Amino acid sequence: MRTRFKNAETSYIATSKTNFTLVFLFITIFLTMGAAKADEKAKQVVDSVILAYGGDKLTKLKSLRVVDKTQSFSYGQSSMAGDIDNELNQTSVTLDLQNQRIEYRRVRGDKAHFTIEHQLFDGNQGLSIDHSMRTVEQNKGITYLNADRNQHLNLDTALVLLLLKQREQAQYTGTQYYRGELHDKLSFQAEGYPKMTLLVNQHSGYVGKMMQAHWLAGQFFNYHFSDMQQTKGIYYAGHTYVSGDNKPLELTVSRKVEFNLDTTHSFTQPAGYAVKEQPIDFSQLKATKLADNIYLAGSNWGFSVFIDTGEYFAAAGGYFQLTQRFEAVKKLANVDKPLKYLVVSHHHSDHLSGMKEAAALGASFITVKEHIGAIRESAGVELPDNRFVTIDEKGAFADGKLQVLDFASSHSNHNLLTYFTDAKLLFSADLFASHQATGAPRATKALIDVKAKLVDAGFKVSHFAAAHSGRVLTAADFHQSIASFTPQVCPKGWQICHD
Ligand SMILES: [Zn+2]
Numbered sequence: 001m002r003t004r005f006k007n008a009e010t011s012y013i014a015t016s017k018t019n020f021t022l023v024f025l026f027i028t029i030f031l032t033m034g035a036a037k038a039d040e041k042a043k044q045v046v047d048s049v050i051l052a053y054g055g056d057k058l059t060k061l062k063s064l065r066v067v068d069k070t071q072s073f074s075y076g077q078s079s080m081a082g083d084i085d086n087e088l089n090q091t092s093v094t095l096d097l098q099n100q101r102i103e104y105r106r107v108r109g110d111k112a113h114f115t116i117e118h119q120l121f122d123g124n125q126g127l128s129i130d131h132s133m134r135t136v137e138q139n140k141g142i143t144y145l146n147a148d149r150n151q152h153l154n155l156d157t158a159l160v161l162l163l164l165k166q167r168e169q170a171q172y173t174g175t176q177y178y179r180g181e182l183h184d185k186l187s188f189q190a191e192g193y194p195k196m197t198l199l200v201n202q203h204s205g206y207v208g209k210m211m212q213a214h215w216l217a218g219q220f221f222n223y224h225f226s227d228m229q230q231t232k233g234i235y236y237a238g239h240t241y242v243s244g245d246n247k248p249l250e251l252t253v254s255r256k257v258e259f260n261l262d263t264t265h266s267f268t269q270p271a272g273y274a275v276k277e278q279p280i281d282f283s284q285l286k287a288t289k290l291a292d293n294i295y296l297a298g299s300n301w302g303f304s305v306f307i308d309t310g311e312y313f314a315a316a317g318g319y320f321q322l323t324q325r326f327e328a329v330k331k332l333a334n335v336d337k338p339l340k341y342l343v344v345s346h347h348h349s350d351h352l353s354g355m356k357e358a359a360a361l362g363a364s365f366i367t368v369k370e371h372i373g374a375i376r377e378s379a380g381v382e383l384p385d386n387r388f389v390t391i392d393e394k395g396a397f398a399d400g401k402l403q404v405l406d407f408a409s410s411h412s413n414h415n416l417l418t419y420f421t422d423a424k425l426l427f428s429a430d431l432f433a434s435h436q437a438t439g440a441p442r443a444t445k446a447l448i449d450v451k452a453k454l455v456d457a458g459f460k461v462s463h464f465a466a467a468h469s470g471r472v473l474t475a476a477d478f479h480q481s482i483a484s485f486t487p488q489v490c491p492k493g494w495q496i497c498h499d
């Protein structure tokens with residue numbers, strides 16, 4: 001605020017008359033005094049928060065661990081279109097505040113079926129650890145701030161620690177009632193984080209709520225804190241509820257917090273694990289010819305396969321930037337034909353992010369009747385019924401050059417597999433993909449079911465393309481993945497898989 005005024009003042013003096021300058025200076029001083037007052041108030045509130053959360057004990061805190069059992073709600077990624085899935089998660093976040101190290105463990109699912117995620121930043125590098133494959137991957141994208149996918153924001157004490165560092169920059173923005181009690185509003189922006197606004201209870205000094213801008217304009221992520229607890233004289237909320245875009249997102253079922261714990265072994269990688277090769281760089285959009293009239297195009301996590309049928313193109317893979325991929329393919333093939341069909345793999349929001357483009361390109365959507373609503377919603381334009389071609393179990397198009405199979409798994413009740421008959425190429429989404437240059441990816445149980453489905457359909461697949469990767473896997477990779485399938489095991493010493 002003050003900086004902005006200073007700049008305006010400088011340019012004004014240079015171009016205008018003295019009396020106006022005096023008026024302007026007066027306004028500037030007045031506003032500066034107001035801002036200074038607000039800043040003093042901000043510091044007072046920050047101090048009251050620090051005191052409420054443990055004072056010296058908090059400011060001298062060396063490490064903390066928060067183990068949460070949470071229920072989360074999955075929008076746009078449910079197994080059935082039109083429904084909202086509920087997911088059980090157990091997370092453990094260990095923070096070494098002195099050396100800026102972090103470890104994140106996540107167990108998703110229940111004891112019978114779970115997946116594991118393990119990431120850490122050891123002070124120098126970010127690591128992603130795969131306990132099933134017994135590999136460690138160095139990942140430049142993993143930092144002290146994001147290794148835990150921002151799970152630490154669910155703990156009010158962690159927010160107070162961020163606030164503590166921003167004491168001089170925090171802004172007081174008035175008061176607000178929350179749960180019937182008057183709260184002070186503090187806004188601050190810690191480095192590497194979006195701007196946060198805290199509601200601080202005037203009576204207790206506890207943070208009742210944190211708000212962060214949502215990516216949808218005018219919407220917020222709201223973190224609600226309640227059930228205050230204390231360990232070793234440091235305070236924390238026993239319960240956190242997160243909402244966003246006016247929908248419930250996550251809530252704590254149980255929470256365990258430790259302060260100043262022994263972190264000697266928390267940030268080291270497991271012994272005997274192989275270092276995983278660096279992933280292929282897919283950052284640039286690229287189109288490649290895979291076989292006669294068959295093209296693969298994409299970048300990052302969004303790929304499509306196109307077939308030139310003679311009269312028109314048909315494609316599978318509906319990620320955003322579909323138009324760019326199509327243009328790249330037409331340029332490579334040196335032809336200009338319309339996109340007549342797009343096979344929509346399933347109803348998950350990321351795979352529908354190119355629907356608007358497909359609609360604009362004039363394509364008809366090959367799908368199941370259950371997904372028409374989600375496609376229409378994602379396209380955001382009026383689409384007449386004749387733009388949808390539904391299949392029941394299976395369908396064949398372009399004189400059998402393109403065949404589609406409906407496959408059901410826990411990921412999606414309907415996930416369409418697209419088979420390009422002449423090239424013996426299968427395109428799938430969220431089932432079989434790798435960003436590594438070599439080696440077969442880890443199989444899920446669903447992949448074994450895919451194999452049975454392909455055998456049943458009589459498809460003799462020699463190559464596998466995927467919505468999320470530009471690497472085309474081979475039949476040998478597919479068989480290798482299935483042969484080395486092992487159910488997820490709980491890593492040694494991980495209590496959270498058993499709780
Ligand atoms: Zn999906």
